[in-house]
Amino acid sequence: AEQLSESVRLLQELGNPADNLIQTFLAHEAVKLDKSLEVLRAQVHLCQDPTKVNADSVVLMDSLEFIDEACNGFVPILADTATLFYQLFADHQGGEVILNDWITEHLEEYLNIVKTRLSLDKEERESVILVRALDRFYKKLSAATRNLPGLDTCQASLNVVLAVTEACVDATAANMEAELRENVLAARQAIAAPRTRMPPPAEGAVNSGGGAVAPPGAATSGINLIEMVNSLQDQIVDSLKTALGRLKMFTDPELTFSVKSGFRSRFSRDLIWNSIFFKQFWFIRDTCHKFTGDVTVPPALLLLLSRTCLDLHVSTIPFLATYTQDEFGLSESPNLSKICTSMASTSQLLLERYVQVESGDLSVLLGKSVEARDWLSSVEPRSVRAVMKRIVEDVNLIDSQVGQLYEEGNKKPRSGESTRRLGGASRARSVFSNYGNLDSSLATNIQKLFSERIDFFTPVKPTKVSVLTLIIKLGLKTLLECVRLKTFSKYGLQQIQVDCHYLQLHLWKFVQDEDVVHHLLDEIMYSAVLRSLHQPPVLMEASVVEVICDKV
Amino acid sequence: MGEETEPSLIYGLELQGRSLAPITADTENISFMVGTQSLKSDNFVYIVTLDEDTGLLHKRILKYPAGEVWSLNPNPTDPNLFLSTYGEKSQDSWKKKAAVFRIPESKNNSSNDEGNLDSVDIEVQLDEITGKNEPVGAWYQPNEASKFCLIAGNSVNYLQLQESGPTKIWEAEHSVRGQTKIETGAWNPHRHCHQVSSVSGSQVMTWDTRTGDKAWTLNVASGSNIRSMDYNPNKQYYLATGGDDGSLIIWDYRAPSEPLTTVREHSHWLWSVRYNSFHDQLILSAGSDCRVQLHSQASLSSEPLRQSLEDDDVQEKILDDGIVQTFFDHEDSVYTAEWSSADPWTFASLSYDGRLVISHVPRSVKYRILNIDT
Numbered sequence: 051a052e053q054l055s056e057s058v059r060l061l062q063e064l065g066n067p068a069d070n071l072i073q074t075f076l077a078h079e080a081v082k083l084d085k086s087l088e089v090l091r092a093q094v095h096l097c098q099d100p101t102k103v104n105a106d107s108v109v110l111m112d113s114l115e116f117i118d119e120a121c122n123g124f125v126p127i128l129a130d131t132a133t134l135f136y137q138l139f140a141d142h143q144g145g146e147v148i149l150n151d152w153i154t155e156h157l158e159e160y161l162n163i164v165k166t167r168l169s170l171d172k173e174e175r176e177s178v179i180l181v182r183a184l185d186r187f188y189k190k191l192s193a194a195t196r197n198l199p200g201l202d203t204c205q206a207s208l209n210v211v212l213a214v215t216e217a218c219v220d221a222t223a224a225n226m227e228a229e230l231r232e233n234v235l236a237a238r239q240a241i242a243a244p245r246t247r248m249p250p251p252a253e254g255a256v257n258s259g260g261g262a263v264a265p266p267g268a269a270t271s272g273i274n275l276i277e278m279v280n281s282l283q284d285q286i287v288d289s290l291k292t293a294l295g296r297l298k299m300f301t302d303p304e305l306t307f308s309v310k311s312g313f314r315s316r317f318s319r320d321l322i323w324n325s326i327f328f329k330q331f332w333f334i335r336d337t338c339h340k341f342t343g344d345v346t347v348p349p350a351l352l353l354l355l356s357r358t359c360l361d362l363h364v365s366t367i368p369f370l371a372t373y374t375q376d377e378f379g380l381s382e383s384p385n386l387s388k389i390c391t392s393m394a395s396t397s398q399l400l401l402e403r404y405v406q407v408e409s410g411d412l413s414v415l416l417g418k419s420v421e422a423r424d425w426l427s428s429v430e431p432r433s434v435r436a437v438m439k440r441i442v443e444d445v446n447l448i449d450s451q452v453g454q455l456y457e458e459g460n461k462k463p464r465s466g467e468s469t470r471r472l473g474g475a476s477r478a479r480s481v482f483s484n485y486g487n488l489d490s491s492l493a494t495n496i497q498k499l500f501s502e503r504i505d506f507f508t509p510v511k512p513t514k515v516s517v518l519t520l521i522i523k524l525g526l527k528t529l530l531e532c533v534r535l536k537t538f539s540k541y542g543l544q545q546i547q548v549d550c551h552y553l554q555l556h557l558w559k560f561v562q563d564e565d566v567v568h569h570l571l572d573e574i575m576y577s578a579v580l581r582s583l584h585q586p587p588v589l590m591e592a593s594v595v596e597v598i599c600d601k602v
Numbered sequence: 603m604g605e606e607t608e609p610s611l612i613y614g615l616e617l618q619g620r621s622l623a624p625i626t627a628d629t630e631n632i633s634f635m636v637g638t639q640s641l642k643s644d645n646f647v648y649i650v651t652l653d654e655d656t657g658l659l660h661k662r663i664l665k666y667p668a669g670e671v672w673s674l675n676p677n678p679t680d681p682n683l684f685l686s687t688y689g690e691k692s693q694d695s696w697k698k699k700a701a702v703f704r705i706p707e708s709k710n711n712s713s714n715d716e717g718n719l720d721s722v723d724i725e726v727q728l729d730e731i732t733g734k735n736e737p738v739g740a741w742y743q744p745n746e747a748s749k750f751c752l753i754a755g756n757s758v759n760y761l762q763l764q765e766s767g768p769t770k771i772w773e774a775e776h777s778v779r780g781q782t783k784i785e786t787g788a789w790n791p792h793r794h795c796h797q798v799s800s801v802s803g804s805q806v807m808t809w810d811t812r813t814g815d816k817a818w819t820l821n822v823a824s825g826s827n828i829r830s831m832d833y834n835p836n837k838q839y840y841l842a843t844g845g846d847d848g849s850l851i852i853w854d855y856r857a858p859s860e861p862l863t864t865v866r867e868h869s870h871w872l873w874s875v876r877y878n879s880f881h882d883q884l885i886l887s888a889g890s891d892c893r894v895q896l897h898s899q900a901s902l903s904s905e906p907l908r909q910s911l912e913d914d915d916v917q918e919k920i921l922d923d924g925i926v927q928t929f930f931d932h933e934d935s936v937y938t939a940e941w942s943s944a945d946p947w948t949f950a951s952l953s954y955d956g957r958l959v960i961s962h963v964p965r966s967v968k969y970r971i972l973n974i975d976t
Contacts, residue, residue: 345824410826410847421782426696506869506891527870531890531935534954537641537689537696580618583696585642 054078058138068142075138076152079131083156086123087163090116094167113171113183117164121190124160128153129194150201157203161210168214172221177296180218184211185305192306204310211307212316215300219321222293226330233285234337234355237278241350273350275454279357283366286334286358290370293326294377301378318380327374331367331389335359339396342403349411350451352404357455359397360512363390398509405510405517408448409524412441416525420532425542426583431590434552434602435545441525442556448521449560452514459513462563519561526553526570533574538582544590546578552599608962610931611659613650615956617643620937621674622952625649627681632942634950635684636958637671641691645670647722649705652948652960659960662708665721672698673739679747682707683725685740700737700752702726702763728752731759731768738784741798743811744791751798753787758800758809772814778803788831792838801828806843808855820858822851830875836882836904844872850887852902862902867895867925874938880946881905881971883921884963890935894951896926896963911975926967931959 054075061071096110111119132149139145164187171180188207195203300317301308308314338355341347371384419437506527510520533546550571558564579587617638625633633651649662669690677683682705690697704725728740735755743749749771752759756777761768776784781803790797790808797817799808804822809815822828826847834840840862843851848868851861868889878884883900900906900921910916932953939951947963969975 406847413846418780524870527890531871539694581641583641583691583694 055134055138062138068139072135072139072142072145072148075135076131076148079127080152080156082127083124083131086120086127087156087159089123090120090160090163090167093119094163094170097167097170112179113168113176114179114186116167117183117187117190120160120164121186125190125194128156132195132198146200150198153195153198153201157206161206165210165213168210169217171218174222174225174296177218177299180214181299181302181305184214185307187211188307205312208307208310208312211313215313215317216321216325218300219297219325222296223326223329226289226293226326227333229289230286230330230334230337233282237282237354238348238351240278241273241348241354273451275350275354275357275451279354279361279455282354282358283361286362287366287370290327290330291373293330294322294374297322297326298377318378322374322378322380323384327371327384328389331362331393334362335389335392335396338400342396342399349404349407352400352407353451353455356397356400356404356512359393359400363393363397367393397512401510401512401517405520405524409521409528412444412521412525413528415441415444416529417532420529420536425536425538425545428539428542428545430541431545431548431598433548434599435549438549438552439602441553445518445522445557445560449514449518452517456512456514456517459511459515459562461515461561462565515560515562519563519566522557522561523566523570526567526574530570530574530577534577534581536581538578540582540584540588543578543582543584543587547575547590548595548598550575551595552602555599608657608965610929610959610961611652611657612931613659613661613958613960615646615648615958617645617956618954619671619952619956619958620954621671621686622938622940622950622958623674623676623684624940624943624950625681626676626678626943629944632945632948632960634940634942634958634960635674635676636950636952637666637674637686638956639670639672639689641670641689641696646719647671647674647705648958650950650958650960652942654945663719664705665719667721668701668703668724669699675739675741677747678742678744681705683747685742685750685752687737687739698736700728700732700740700754702728726763726768728768731761731770736783739787741787741789743795743798744789745795751787751789753784753800755783756802758784758787758798760798760809760811760814774809774814774816776800776802776805776807778805785828786830788833788841790833790841791835792833799831801831801843803827804845806831806841818855818858820853820855823861829871829873832875832877834877834882834904835879837902840902842875842877842885842899844868844875844887844889846871848872848889848891850875850885850897852899863899863923865897865899867897867928868893870935873936874940876939876941876949878941878946879943883971884926884967886939886941886949888936888939888951890937892930892932892934892936892953894929894932894936894939894959894961896929897924898926898967899923908973911973920971920973921967927964929959929961931961932957 058071058075062068092108093111093116096108100110132153135145135149168180168183168187171177188211191203191207195201301314303309308317338359341352341355367386367390371386374380375383415437419435506520506523510516536542538546554567554571558567561567615636615638617640619636619638621637621639623635625631625635631651632654633649636648636650638645638647645666647664647666649664651660651662652658653660666688668686669688672687672689675685677685684703684705685700686703687698687700690699701724703722705722706720708720728737731752732754735757737752737754740750740752743751748763750761750763752761756775758774758776760771760773762771783802785801785803787798787800789795790799796811797808798811799806801807804825804827806820806828808817808819810817822843822845824847826845826849828843828845830844832842834842839854839856841853841855843853845851847866848870849864849866850868850872851864853861868887868891870889870891872887872889874886874888876886878886881903883898883903883905885897885899886894887897888894898921900919901923905920907917908920910918929951932951932955934953934955934957936951936953939949942948942950947968949961949963951959951961953959
């Protein structure tokens with residue numbers, strides 16, 4: 051520096067034009083700057099591609115070491131050059147502008163390099179160092195350029211800090227997304243894994259379904275849905291809390307940049323809320339939503355995700371919003387209505403899809419059983435058809451699965467007059483035995499007077515009875531449609547009679563209003579009667595039907 | 603609803619029914635034929651005509667002595683002929699059959715009392731063709747009434763009606779694992795009816811009419827059974843299917859792996875899907891959820907846009923896609939809903955309980971499509 055000043059002064063005395071001198075001086079200094087920038091650039095390349103052949107055996111520096119290198123090289127050079135400049139060319143008009151332009155040009159390059167390098171630190175373990183590196187970078191640059199007139203580097207360097215922070219935030223968000231994907235995949239695999247049928251849970255088993263204990267003999271699927279739901283919830287909460295914990299480092303009051311309002315507001319408003327909090331929940335919602343269109347997904351997963359979304363909507367999101375607010379000392383509460391509403395509707399859609407899939411499976415069973423059989427040459431029925439027993443088993447299974455995750459819901463109280471058995475049988479007797487005498491249209495009208503029209507359109511509610519009712523309604527509707535496509539001999543009709551009675555005995559307890567089951571089965575019988583070759587139809591004696599159904 | 607719709611006309615047949623068809627050959631009157639399906643009583647075919655001036659329904663009742671009516675398909679050029687499948691009941695057995703029927707000329711008395719009714723008579727029996735297979739349906743070739751497609755069991759037959767009787771031009775088989783028979787069929791009306799399709803399970807298979815070779819296949823990804831299909835009459839390569847999952851799907855059969863759109867507005871099986879032959883933006887669907895839905899799929903129609911009345915340079919949408927109107931007139935499964943072949947804005951629907959409903963496209967939609975400023 052001594053020599054340099056000396057040379058410049060001599061040249062000045064010799065009468066060299068100031069402009070030339072300035073240019074030469076700056077060019078000379080630029081060489082030093084560029085050398086230091088080269089070192090930094092090499093670090094960036096090494097970091098980007100650590101496998102590349104390293105001719106000069108350069109050692110990779112971590113962020114802090116990198117910034118230290120910059121603060122020992124580039125920054126002081128810049129500062130010293132500026133100081134020297136003002137000493138030598140103090141009275142040159144427009145010198146300030148020239149210097150500032152020159153500084154800005156080189157500074158831009160420096161800032162880009164720093165931004166690129168620090169943005170590469172995506173691992174969680176690097177965050178501690180990253181934060182300190184950012185702080186040092188910001189502090190040193192501010193200090194170096196503070197006294198330079200007409201030059202404000204604060205905004206530019208704060209922008210670099212923000213850009214790097216944003217990269218870190220994005221990496222954190224991506225991690226959370228990857229975690230969620232893994233967790234959902236694990237749940238899906240656990241559900242789909244083959245398992246042996248386990249005995250039903252013991253009487254006193256803790257079960258969010260309340261009183262829904264499967265009848266003896268029925269097998270449960272063995273998957274513990276409530277455990278899986280809780281586990282997924284915990285994973286989501288933990289994932290967010292960890293991410294927030296990591297990012298909290300950026301708000302440490304000891305850091306110089308964190309207290310700047312330009313950083314603070316951007317960090318909390320955009321980065322924490324939008325890039326982390328909302329982004330994650332929208333991602334969860336979108337991931338769940340995709341399953342409504344997936345034809346290969348096991349139905350239990352739909353149920354599980356439906357419950358998850360519901361819980362998120364009702365409690366988890368508001369809870370985590372408050373948590374986030376507290377952790378970062380934010381005064382403004384975020385507007386959760388959009389995401390919550392969307393979660394609620396996704397939960398509903400998943401539940402509807404579950405109903406569609408399960409009722410579809412039942413329908414296929416029922417449909418094939420009617421379609422493939424020759425009803426014209428049936429023998430006198432001795433037993434309930436195997437498929438009916440299978441249907442009841444499947445409904446039991448669905449009931450226990452849904453019962454694990456959703457509350458029971460309200461059932462219409464039974465009329466108190468008779469036991470379950472008797473009530474069913476007397477109903478059967480009253481409707482069917484009169485068919486021989488009644489005109490068909492009269493029979494329909496009377497039937498319609500006493501029963502409510504079956505409605506397939508009320509949206510399913512997140513309760514066990516609502517789900518089961520709709521599934522059973524849709525399944526029985528399919529049976530009705532299939533029966534109408536066939537023609538029955540005397541014994542064919544009686545087989546339907548036996549099967550319907552069996553279903554009546556076993557399905558009433560799952561639904562909201564047992565009249566619905568009675569009504570649908572009545573309609574099925576009525577349609578079967580219409581399709582009977584024998585007119586008037588010859589039905590089996592009710593007592594014989596009872597005996598056959600009892601044998602099961 | 604805020605829509606100015608003419609109210610639906612309701613007529614109750616005394617018996618169950620699932621077959622309804624527009625009288626295609628009659629392009630002057632809004633008329634439909636409906637068949638009853640009873641194993642207990644005698645069966646009838648009703649020719650129902652809507653008098654546009656008075657708004658009244660004129661009915662001609664004909665006896666159908668052959669049995670219970672399963673399907674009706676009128677001849678495209680002769681209003682007095684139709685193909686029909688029916689269930690023939692005898693002492694201890696029942697057999698499904700198919701035949702060509704003739705409607706006798708109406709005598710001048712317009713009384714509909716039972717003693718005085720005409721009968722439809724079998725003109726050509728089709729037993730020999732169906733053999734042991736159970737007939738599913740028969741459809742006249744739309745541009746050539748002497749030819750028709752008869753589907754029975756898993757076999758698709760293309761036949762010519764001649765003086766000597768029906769002769770088989772070709773026969774093909776469409777069998778799908780898990781299905782006992784073909785569900786339905788449909789003609790591709792484009793390019794001189796060069797293709798005819800059969801539906802089994804979740805698959806549509808299409809045959810080249812000239813040779814009986816397989817032309818192309820299409821599968822519904824979800825595996826849900828298809829109950830009905832209809833080709834877009836004005837836009838080549840496009841067709842619609844309706845299925846057991848209640849969804850209406852529109853396809854371009856040149857790219858059959860991915861449907862163009864799927865609409866799920868029925869909560870049980872979709873039994874019938876029909877394009878409006880004049881304005882293919884409108885599609886009618888009917889299902890076992892007792893609903894009839896009028897859809898617009900204008901964006902996938904032959905005329906999605908047109909010149910705006912106000913500004914010559916602007917292309918405007920004719921209609922938005924979606925449900926135009928839902929009809930709640932039925933209380934039992936609706937197995938067919940058909941457009942009139944005489945009037946683009948009228949259609950009929952039939953539910954199993956014998957309720958026949960004649961309804962109309964909402965006036966505002968009609969004016970919108972016709973580009974009439976109101």
